Amino acid sequence: MSLLLRRFVNEANNSRFLLQRFFGTVKPNPIAPSGRRTTTEFDNLIYEAGNSGDFESVRRLLNSRVVHACFNTTATFKFLTNTASYASSLEDLRRILPHTDAGYTRKHAYETLIARLCKLGRIDDALILIGDMVNGRFGLASCTFHPIINALTKKNKIEEAWVVVESMRSHSIPVDVTSYNYFLTSHCYDGDVAETSKVLKKMEEEGCSPDTRTYDALVLGACKSGNVEAAMVILRRMEGEGLPVLYATHAHVIGEMMECGYYALAVEFVMAYAGKDKRLDEENMGSLASKLIKRKRFKEAKLVLKEMCVRGLRMGIALRDFYETKCAKIDD
Template sequence: MSLLRRYFKEATNSRFLLRSISTINTNPIAPRHRRTTTEFDNLIYEAGSSGDFEAVRRLLNSRVVNACFNTTATFKFLTNTASYSSSLEDLRRVLPQTDPGYTRNHAYETLIARLCKLGRTDDALILIGDMASGRFGLSFRTFHPIINTLTKKNKIEEAWRVVELMRSHEIPVDVTSYNYFLTSHCYDGDVAEASEVVRKMEEEGMSPDTRTFDALVLGACKSGKVEAAMAILRRMEEEGLPVLYATHAHVIAEMIESGYYALGVEFVMAYAGKDKRLDEENLGSLASKLIKRKRFKEAKLVLKEMCVRGLRMGIALRDFYETNVVVKEQ
């Protein structure tokens, strides 16, 4: 022990040790540049556009390892051009070779979403078949872009066939899937079909969510039934569900469209003071619609309220307020 202690004592006092410490490079090694999500998207775009799909595969793998997950721009190189078919076939070839699990599953889901954006739902369903045969983790989320696209295009029968396809793969139909149908029917004001969707949801023991109620409010407004829309809003509040800004916008738009100007102001003021962003959206939207209808008296009252509450106004509303309220009151 004495020998060991003497060794450390001598080493501590050693000029050599002091010189060694003084010559250590105190500059840390520069960290390697970590690519961002946008950089990965750009690299995949370049590789896909040039036909280098092995590079696409490698990039899909490495981006997930680096926590740079796929985005709507990941497969942006895939467009409705002459090279579409060959590019899609190349992707179908390399995607099964990506890392199993989340990497592969998310790559498929991102590509399906891209195909739906291009209006290629038939090809999206082919990829569904690829995932099913390869057992690559199909889920209800995989089908959402397809159902959403078809219902938006009012291809309701085709969308229901997709639902049956989900069931054939033993994938449960979730609330979001039903909401796509409900929103489509409610947008068209088709209360009967909307009621049928709600009935199916209830039969399967599903509880409506915020989007469900938003669609129902939209349907009531499209049918000119403001009272029903208000009743649905009250039920949301009773059940403690958050109300979307868009849900309020449906009601405001219908009230102004129906000429219920005073009621529109009363409705917006009833919710004022709880959420500043909601106040800005509601009061600003109401003021804009009143001005468009040349209901300047009501519009001035709304803009005064926004000013008192310190709410942000758009440029057009600010100009109207300063010209028609501030100047005239001076």
């Protein structure tokens, strides 16, 4: 028994050493009581501390949560809002973040705060934090810039987004496929083929291979341009390269087929993919059936709903009600 006990103690000490090595020195948390913590509990404690202006406790909680494997979330800095206290709260955060535990803890805290600032539309302040990370050498990476590029491209501030990309390059940060995907999605959503081609050319020149979201954007672009055939070609190429297809990618195609009045083709498209992924079948067939009913294409809707029933797929309440009360009245 004593041998097992000594082994347990040694393993516990080794685990603590590894935590310290990757996440910094483990420090006691004076606010949260001892015992197992959850991510939500840490978020709530940080919210209370930030709201009350106790930023020293915010710092300690940011350190403690990583040690407890309760990593930061989109709610971690929820106390920071566009109110009168915004400026002072941000300055307090800029003051305490450099004093969080070095390594992952500090880097992730900065990245989480940058994402929060982008959600609030405070892009300039997010860029100031980037400067803080550069000055402190806190481990900039491509993902640090993603929320900023995403926010700018969503607002169609493309030129400003490219300035951020140049800033990445100036700090020797690689422009990865995710960064390019934000530009592609913006251009494809607008159906801007010329700009989409330019981004693809940049990716090719830099040896950046397309991923699932790249193809999703291209399928979206084809659909926005009203070119279902091109969307299908892109989808087949994606599958040929062995990339997983997002549910949203299928939704783009189904939506455009419905807009073009290709009802039979939409049913054929959905049936062709049936049986490979139950969740995808539920999404595709449920969405298609709803769209068909909305357009009063009841015969096609009945066909899809019967297929869902045969396959034991989950239906929403409205679809289930339609199937049970009205399908029997529809002539085959």
